[in-house]
Amino acid sequence: MSKMEESEKISEDFIHLARIALSDRQQDVHAFLHRIAKRTEDPSLASALVELLRKRPTRSSTLRRSPTVALPVDTDSRFQLLRQEERPVLPHEPIYADAVQDMLRRLVEERMRLEALTHAGLEPTRTVLFTGPPGVGKTMAARWIARELDRPLLILDLSAVMSSYLGRTGTNLRYVLDYAKSIDCVLLVDELDAIAKRRDDAAEIGELKRLVTVLLQQLDDWPSSGLLLAATNHAELLDPAVWRRFEEQVAFGLPDREAVRAFVNSLLELVEPNAREWSDVLSLALSGQSFSDIERKVNSARRSAALNGTSISDHLATLLSVNDRPKNERIELAVQLAESGIASQRRAHELTGVARETIRDRLRSKGF
Incomplete structure (x- = not known):
């Protein structure tokens, strides 16, 4: 040249x-x-x-868009279309499967080490889809990413504002997403399936189908300077074209036994002397349940103990629902209760229905 x-x-x-x-x-x-x-x-x-x-402008920089700019609102109802968490706070550190945790860390690292990507002719991931049943930590993952990046989190709950969108085609949706593009933030589009359903679903009205088209255009145009996260509890309802627009997909599953053990321990370690022992026991009793369900049950037990002035252990024992458990799991649970010392063999029998002789034989075979 x-x-x-x-x-x-x-x-x-x-x-x-x-x-x-x-x-x-x-x-x-x-x-x-x-x-x-x-x-x-x-x-x-x-x-x-x-x-x-x-070093693009931060929240404290005069070059950044003023934080006093009002959040987008629906023209008719004047309801805010976004929720903003300026500094996301987590009640506890999240616990995820290794594959999920590795992906979340990579998303943060991409923006912390932007120079390495740019020198390689690459840009950071722009759009990510979180899938999985309710209560497995999708929203908390968005908060964790925003906290690690020191950015505000904007949350668009599509199911909550659906009535605002109907009759206004994609105007509000464009307005919200354009607003999120203009500031340095992490955007979470929650309940994505509320509008991003398959467009061949004859039961859906044309208005919702047009919103899917608007969403696809916005995903295609999303800048690498921002990070758009979307979450759904019903991945099977999503339009295939929506799947293809996301650069990464992260599947959040129900926690395995090790994850339940670590999570329960994090909830009890500061309030229960036998937190480790109860974590071992409850990791079996509460397996197959979501993080949110487990947290709700443990906190309910703590509240009951506080109100009654009794030991937390007495109320944690009520979480040992074993009626629907296979016999081998009930035996394992009973042996764990007795082995850990948080229950006598008699109490273990009362809680699980396993014969004391069976408990005694299993403990003897383990050298107790």
Whole structure:
């Protein structure tokens, strides 16, 4: 390329950058600077741009959009269409399967090490779909990511504002997503299946189908400077085209026994001297349940103990519902209760229905 051609190219780039900057399209400015950093043959310019993008305006910067800008509201009802958590707080550290935890950490690392990606001609992940049954930690994962990145979390609950959208096509949806694009945040689109159902579902009215089209356009146009997370409890209801628009999919399953053990221990370790022993026992009794169900039951037991002025252990014992458990699991549970010392053989028999002779024989075979 001759010097004249190079000069003309620089002028075109400068004019284009000025145009989108004056249009207050921050996400497009970021994307354009990313492209320049990737294609320039000047390493010093590439490094300088990468550094600027890495240190893009923070919440305390005067360059950042004012945090006093009101959240989007529905034109008719004046209800807010987004919930904002400026500094997400977690009641406890999340516990996930290794594959899920590795993906969450990678999403954070991509934005913490933006320079490495840019030098490789790559951009960070823009869109991620969280799937799984209720109560397995999808929303908490979004809070964890936002906290680790030190960004506010915006939550769009589609099921809660569905009545606002009907009759207004995709106007409100575009408004909300454009707002989220314009600030440095993590956006969680909750209950995605509320509008992103399969478009061949004859039971759905045309309005919802048009909203799916709006959503697809927004996903295609989402800037790499932002992170859009979407969550659904009903992945089977999603339109196949929606699946393809997400760069990553993370499947959250019900916690396995080890995860239940660690989670229960985190809930009890500061309030129950035998937290470790109860964690072992409850990891079997509560297996197959979600984190939210487990937390609700443990906290209910704690409340009952506080109100009655009795030991937490007495109320944790009520969580040992074994009627629907196979015989071998009831035996294992009874032996654990006696082996841990949190229940006598007689009490273990009363709680599980397992004969004391069986409990005694199993303990003897284990050297007790």
